[in-house]
Amino acid sequence: MRSENNGSDVSYSAADTQADGQGQYLTFILAGEEYGVDILRVQEIKGWDTVTPIPNTPSYIKGVINLRGTIVPIVDLRTRFGMVSIEYGPTTVVIVLRTTTVTGSTILGIVVDGVSEVYNIRQEEIKEPPQMGKEADIRFVYGLATIEEKMIILMDVDQVLNEKEMAVVEKLVA
Amino acid sequence: MSSILVVDDSASMRQMVVFTLKGAGYEVEEAVDGMDALKKAKLRSFNIVVTDVNMPNMDGISLIKELRGLNDYRFTPLLMLTTESGADKKQEGKAAGATGWMVKPFNPEQLLATIKKVIG
């Protein structure tokens, strides 16, 4: 499955992982699970602040913020993953990520329950995500790794605002 | 370091000459035509003036004539950049007081060699 869905994977292993095959991952908590994103994609971590909602967009788009003069969309990752949304609390943070799309590099923020750790993970420690039922959304999952007995779900950040999908959404809304 | 005034109405030629001379460590100022050059030459004295011949608002030969009339430029090397390979422009330039000339097209290396020849 993963080998068919290449594109973004290639950029992961080739560009973002360090030469010794070891990458650093920032992990965060979402509904009790620990997720990881390539630290080279992380631009900054911000506390949750009010956003300007954008009308006629999917519910997981919380809105946009002003990041030093740039308009950046904010995605609620719980909603995006189809999880129950919770009220934002003091640990709620926005992780600002750089993603690559066909048209170039864009910036987006994801709202998560809280940040956790930074881990070194070697390429060979990353396993492919298991095949799951239709309802389980594994498009965002790039791989799984086990650190200190914990499972960490490594996320493909480029899929969070996947353009094709957005186009479909756009049509549905309009 | 020697200071050079580069006069040419063509932006690309000017860019090339200025880039080359600056790269060689000269202090360079540019002017877009004879009028502009005369104005700038009067504000300070340059060690050498390199000017195109065909320009609007005072051509290179008139500029040379004017400059030679200024006390500060009586002995300053004044070079013409000319595409006319015929002798008439050169003679005209010499008569106006030009030190010498370079015939276009020239490449950056040729330009530097000539400038070096004049001011070391």
Next chain:
Amino acid sequence: MSIDISQFLHTFFEESFEGLDAMENNLLHMDVNSCDVEEINTIFRVAHSVKGGAATFGLKAVAEFTHSMETLLDQIRGGEKTLSDEGVDVLLRSVDVLRSMLANSKAGNELDFIESEEIKKRLDELLDKGSSKKTVMKPVVERKDDQQITNWEIKFIPETGLFKSGNDPVRMFRGLSELGIMEATVNAESLPDFESLNPEECHLSWDITISGKISKEQIAEIFEWVADDCKLTITSVEEEATAQLVENMVPEDVKIVVPIVKPMPGKEGRATQTESASIRVSIDKVDDLINMVGELVITQSMLGQLGQDFEMSKIEKLSDGLAQLERNTRELQESVMRIRMLPISFVFQRFPRIVRDLSTKLGKKVELIMNGESTELDKTVMEKIGDPLVHLVRNSLDHGIEMPEMRRKSGKDEIGLITLNAFHQGGNIVIEIIDDGKGLDKAKILEKARARGLVGSDEDFGDDKVADLIFAPGLSTAEVVSDVSGRGVGMDVVRKNIKSLGGNVEVRTEAGKGSRFTIRLPLTLAILDGQLVRVGEETYIVPLVSIIETLQIKKKYINDIAGKAQMYRLREDYIPIIRLYQSFGLKPDQEHLENGLLVVVEGDGQKAGLFVDDLLSQQQVVIKSLETNFQKVQGLSGATILGDGTVALILDISGLLASAKDSAQMQASGAAA
């Protein structure tokens, strides 16, 4: 040191295109019977510059082609030839050829030599066959490496005025010493007495011996500049017997070496992709900016000092300083924006040629008058307005202006008049295209529009409204689709393009008298005059240009339609009410229309009232794209950052009205079903 001269190509192309535009313009205005010397000079200078640049930057074909143009123009300039109508024609075609040669070079494409050869032949035919000026590039003295070691004796007797040409014997010696082993003996016998010595004169002469692998030409080259200011003899020791006075220093046996042509970068066509858009800015504008930054720095340091030992007694000074800072910032912003502003002549200068070519082709007589060419507008707007303008001018010429005999019959001057005006009005630039032709046939337009179902058969239309119908899709007024205007691009596309720039176009026409197209455009796409409105907790920006008026809703003017939608009576009109909170899914302060605020807006010729909670301030906002990091959103044209750092969304009125209309129709059809 090696310098890649291709880096200057971009500037070269840019200035050459500009020069060619100027050349074309001058040629078009040229009256061959009374040639102005300065006009010819201007044209000559362009050819001259392009040739010089092309040769320098390795565009050999361009240089060769321009050489013929230059030579012809030089002869005309010098009075050896007179400029004929044919000459103007050939020169105009040369401009076209050069443009395409340069464009192809720029894009890294192969050059098409067929046309350039043909035009070059015509140019050469115009030139004297026996002309002494040959098409040769710069002669370069070929250095011989297999030179024998030669001993040379040089006698160098400068004239007293040598220094006055800026030359210095030391320079010559430096040059010689680079060639080989040199020895110079100074001869001071003609030096006058100390009292009568003028230090500005040269009274010395030199005997020089030099040996090495040196040719006579190399030595002559060193003395080339002073050849006329000195007596110079160069003799090889071996050929002493045949010593000769070298008077003419131009080397005799020169070889012609064509400069090596550097291949154009980006043969694969990448050149156009990597090229960054650039803009030429007048020095004045840059100086303005520098001055303003200077003031800003002064203000900043003043405020900085104030902050270091601040006490309440200085509060007045602080508020003065802040006011100054605000002024500086505003001025700086305006100046920065002005950098992007270019005179509309960049677009207008295409028209004399277009009108000339097209009127010849159609057999019409047309005079073109252009006013306000120095009116400035944003570069981006300029780039996009060119094509619609060309279309409108072609249209006026093709469909507006009548044939000469027709004009005579209707008592008009044979020569038709097309006027282009540009001027600023408020925050807009207005461009008018006026012709004194036959005007639009309103009856025919209306008939056609009805036939196509664009308007109802019983709908009553004012004259102006009828004329504006020509911008509706699928309506062309030409009886025959000519290859001039009927190129598949209709007036609807013109309007669409203008709309996309945030502008509008309208037409006023009078039968037999002509038509006037008026285009209104924002000066810049980067800044917008906005009205801030509040809906619930959100602030939105309505472009001020779209707002007709703002009013308090009176109950008696509200009309319910099928209990679904509401119309508001605005004097003679009925306009739909769009509840912004509904469109955007927000929680408003109040849902009752009564006593609420209605912002009456117009977009795409449609009016509507936006129901909002509150009107806030009006201000200029900097437009930021939503698409940079996100995507286009229906009903929004972008976003901006307000003074408090939060993001506010800018409404796209046309889009909003369109989607409101759609949903109303859906509701209506839903209600019907």
